Amino acid sequence: MNKLNKKLIARILLVFSVVVIFSFVMNTFFLPKYLLYQKKQSLAALTEQIEMMDTKQLLQDVEVLENEHSVTIVYTTLTDNVDNLNELIKDSLGRKGITLSKFWITDESIEKLKENKIVRKIYNQEKLKSSFLVSFLKKDNQIFVIGESISHSTETLRIVNQFNIYIYVGELLLLIVLSGLFTRRIVKPLAQIQTAAEEISKLSFTKVQVQTGDEIEVLAQSINQMSDKLEYAHQELAVKNENLRNFIADISHELKTPLSLIKAYSAGIKDGMDDGTYIDVIEQQTDDISRLVSKLLDLSRLQTDQYTMSAWDFKLLFERTLEKYRISTQQQNIEISVDDSLLKDSRVVADEQKIEMVLNNLITNAVKYTTDGRIHITLANKDDNLFFTIANGIEEHEGQPQGQWDNIWEPFYVLESSRNKQLSGTGLGLSIVRAILQKHDSTFGFNILRGEIEFYFSL
Secondary structure (H helix, E strand, C coil): CCHHHHHHHHHHHHHHHHHHHHHHHHHHHHHHHHHHHHHHHHHHHHHHHHHHCCHHHHHHCHHHHHHHHCCEEEEEECCCCHHHHHHHHHHHHHHCCCCCCCCCCCHHHHHHHHCCCCEEEEEEECCCCEEEEEEEEEECCEEEEEEEEEECHHHHHHHHHHHHHHHHHHHHHHHHHHHHHHHHHHHHHHHHHHHHHHHHHCCCCCCCCCCCCCHHHHHHHHHHHHHHHHHHHHHHHHHHHHHHHHHHHHHHHHHHHHHHHHHHHHHHHHCCCCCCCHHHHHHHHHHHHHHHHHHHHHHHHHCCCCCCCEEEEHHHHHHHHHHCCHHHHHHCCCEEEEEEEECCCCEEEECHHHHHHHHHHHHHHHHHHCCCCEEEEEEEEECCEEEEEEEEECCCCCCCCHHHHHHHHCCCCCCCCCCCHHHHCCCCHHHHHHHHHHHCCCCEEEEEECCEEEEEEEC
8 A cells, every 4th residue: 555545545534533523522512402402492482372372272272282292281270379389280290191300380480470471491300311391371360381301311312422433433444445445546547647757757758548537537648648749859859969960060071171171271381382272272161161151150040030021022032033043044054934824913921031042042952953954933822822833853863761851951961972062062051941931930841753853832
């Protein structure tokens, strides 16, 4: 039995003990007083009823009232002789089976009766272990005695309390058994939840199956949801950590090559080996490092920058951006086709400067990697969005996993394994595109179909 079981059973038994003690005290000290109070109230109500009745009718209904209210009613003529009056009343009570050892109407009581006042008395019959509760009432020179015997409750209560002790002991044993079963039903699922929580703390994202139909089941469901979310977050964190390790390795590689060249050519200059081109190489490598650092700063800034959203004409920005590539594409014999036949409204709400960066990176990417000299761009409306797509030919690699393509959004990831700068660049362009489009809550991605890769986004 664990601690929670013991605590629950102990508290249930404590409550039971308090109830037993309370019942015993109430029975012993307050029940007799309550019973006497109720008898007095009942007798007072009957006395008032009799006082309002006609004397002749009352004499006829005495037996009916006695049976109905379980009382004894006797009557006699009111006289000044107290002794005779008491004897007459005692004889009348005796004929009805009421024998009193202590009973006497005093002169004072008689005077009150003559003033038409109701006199109430209680006569303690110690030997008989009872009391006689009585009301005296005068009606038309007749004195009516309405009384009820009340047995002393001390002995009765002692027997009742003794019997209750036997009942309480039986209830206590039954309560212990039922408490054990009851607490087990509560503690067992809680123990399962505790075990699951401990496993989750050890990064073992287990689930707990609890069906109790109450708050414990709701708690178990919450634990399961927490386990799922923590598992997902843990996996995401693992991926991010892996990406961070790759990022550090990639940026180290990107910086190592130009730094090595700068160092080598600097040493050559010191050794007098400069043929006039060493300074140019150092400047070129320094520019490469500067561009790389600028790209990294751009990527970092784009994730925290405040974006200025406004309405503007996307088509005008696209045409202005595309115009910058006309000469370069003509020199490389690259054909760019644009289809805007499905574009009805080119106004969008976005950060114009940031979207220009997206267009620059996607067009540069397409120009750099196209394998067939063709780039196809479409602009179209769908529902309340403007969709932009740009497609170019790629080399098909048999057996290349889909997961490898999914990594193209990551910094420094390039499919060109040789890392030829002319082909791969910095590998930050698509990371910048993703950062900007995520800030716009845009739908974006890529598709690979029939030797082409198509990038798309919506605004």
